[in-house]
Amino acid sequence: MILRTFLSALVLVFGVVLPAQAIEVQRVVSPGGIEAWLVEDHSNPVISFDLSFRGGSALNPQGKEGLANMVAGLIDEGAGDLDSQAFQGVLDDRSISLRFTASQDSFGGELFTLSENRALAFKLLRLALTQPRFDSEPVERIRAQISAGLARSAENPDSIAGRTLRSLFFPDHPYGRPGEGTLDSVAAITVADMRGFVARRFARDTLVVGVVGDIAPEDLASLLDETFLDLPATAQTTAVAETDPQGDGALVVVERDVPQSVVAFGHAGIKRDDRDYYAAYVVNYILGGGGFSSRLYEEVREKRGLAYSVYSYLNPLDRSALVLGGVATQNGRVATSLDLIRQEWRRMAEEGPSESELENAKTFLTGSFPLRFSSSSRISGMLVGMQLQRLGIDYLDRRNSLIEAVTLEDARRAAKRLYDPDKLTVVIVGRPDGIVSNREMPKS
């Protein structure tokens, strides 16, 4: 480890300007009762508007995997009186960016527009959410694009590793199914499925909104009503079951003829609302999280040149939690790299971080927080994330103190809870020397 102690004169670790000083989050509630969090900023005539409905791909019916993703691809392909080319033509001509995405736990939309076009932009958003057309030409075109995307990733080593790992973790749970679907399930999705999705899932009670830019609160309030008041008051969804990841200790080699093995690994993690979440977050930064100085980076890359990238990260889900990692190295060095990673995993579990590592991590994590506020779309995305995670409207003010509050004892406790090298589930895509599977390849 190269973790020297620096002269404090160089490293003024406290007094980093907090973003809260630059950013004020307002709660805007429309007359119709729709809430949005707003950061007003009139310095540039643009508006970044993000929305999200709770509930995502994990709610896709069995056999219709990819439904949320396909809806996301189609609701901006014609709505109301505008067919696909007309709808996209207005977006293009006015340089309005509107896109929708589905993740495991939510369905999101991002609108970015010049403020002079805002009435038109919000009208298009409303049409997309309330009157999507699903004409046959765009439906078949988008289906073909999704299928082509699935084909493109079918033999991509990173995609194979991720898919296989997910199947091992969640063999009998929606989290184990591919969010973007399979060739078969995408072929099976009908227009009726998509209309049903729109009718049941887009509703006011699951909606969160984050807005940044050139708009006053009262204007935003009336736009919220115009845009969302037509949606049903409540969504019809089923609950996704809580689940613990399976596959402890599994090692699966997916044989592929590539010169470099791609390795993905992980096990159960810590959820976002867990009391140890921040301690775990700090500890993971030290193990495999940040920049050019994590333990994994130091041992695997810096000292031995085994890999270009090696990392770990926390992946909390609404109904489960994971800690995941990855490395890619030539086939002859997979075993050595994995040994080193397991060793560091164990050392962190047993000893936790040192006092100076903890201090350095806290300094980085608090000091770099303002760096996230570099564009309006990043900020509006954070405002939505804060609401989905139920972090509170004052989170930006509190966040650094949550990191600061992590003690060495907290960090050691969290490390012990979090890391267990014997439980690691490992997937290797390639032809790693001297490594054989201890499990069957999961069905996906």
Place this chain on the structure above:
Amino acid sequence: MRPLPSCICSIIALAFVALMSADPAEARVFDPETFTLDNGMQVVVITNRRAPIVTHMVWYKVGAADESPGESGNAHFLEHLLFKGTKTLGPGEFSEIIARNGGQENAFTSQDYTAYFQTVARDRLEIVMRYEADRMVNLVLTDDVVLPERDVILEERRSRVDNSPGAQLGETMNAAAYLNHPYRLPVIGWEHEIRALNTQTALAFYRKWYAPNNAVLIVAGDVSSDEVRPLAEKYYGKVAARPVPERRRIEEPPQNAARRVTLESAQVRQPSLTIRFLAPSVSSAVHAQTYPLQVLQEIMGGGATSRLYRSLVVEQGLATSAGAGYDSSGLDSGDFSFYASPRPGIEIEQVEQALRAEITRLLDSGVTEEEVATARQRLRASAIYARDSLGTAPNIFGRALTTGQSVEDVEAWPARIEAVTAAQIDAAARAVLRDVQSVTGLLLPKPTS
């Protein structure tokens, strides 16, 4: 969500998409301040008060195309090695100082430039300036840090190229696109030549090219020129100017034959096609065509209502994607390209025919004034968008100033785009889109026997 892997560098292979535009009446796009230090180092300051942070970048006017024959990858190798310490800092120590100050950093290498950057809280600017200036002149390299890093780069090459059929085809298309000019060589280097790089090759390159008079300093964010100037003088101003060779790459001869390269791989399940024409860049000796070509790119490939998407993807239903790209940022030349990928069940030959038919239609009938007007209007809004993100402006200026352009060229871009006519576009298309200066690349599944 998967975070970006920690990596010291990313190789810039992306085209310079000229993102900014505005009403020509409001002439300034980013409105930077600029000055030059006594040692010849140019400084550009772009104030953006969105957040209390600054991005600090040093761009060197040297890239992979300036390497000696047989040493491909040396510029990128040196970029990695600049993190290995100086006379006063140990290996990785600058990175640790940045991290302890809550900063983020990275670096990248292209054919024409090499850049290093940090983003930090505004009151940490002086710290990164001090150490960036330090490694401009005081780099110390020894085999014990250099040799493991060479292994890292070989793994980087495996990740980026050897494991990816698309990247391997791209590398071969590059080599075919240029008969002589060094743009034909990969920035990361050929594997056998990377293996031969060493402490001496890296230091020789460093001593030849790294000097304040061959670099541009760019600072963007919550800071003014008045604040930057004394710091720039204090740290960079102290580094002595040195003679640096003029960048003269061997020249490309006229091209007389179309080329076609095909890669078949079991890893490919979705075929794709690219047709790439040699084209002038904004910095080429002859560059009057570059602004018309930028508007042409927007007409042919800009979004879901562009000619190619509408024709191949929507109306004919032959392709899942289709578009056009124009890389106009090279110091010596650029390329104009078309791409498409067939729908499941459609043969790639049919898609290629349809794509070539659109090129022929363009050459025969040209573009309409209405298409030009719409494209210009679309480009106009993006100037305002470009001002939104802190990172956009410094990257545009860095690229421009290391590839023969001036601050004024960037700021005048909207006016130059606004002046483009349909007739100019037609003339540029006919001059550039000639088969004899093209290479076609096909990425195909391996047929199963």
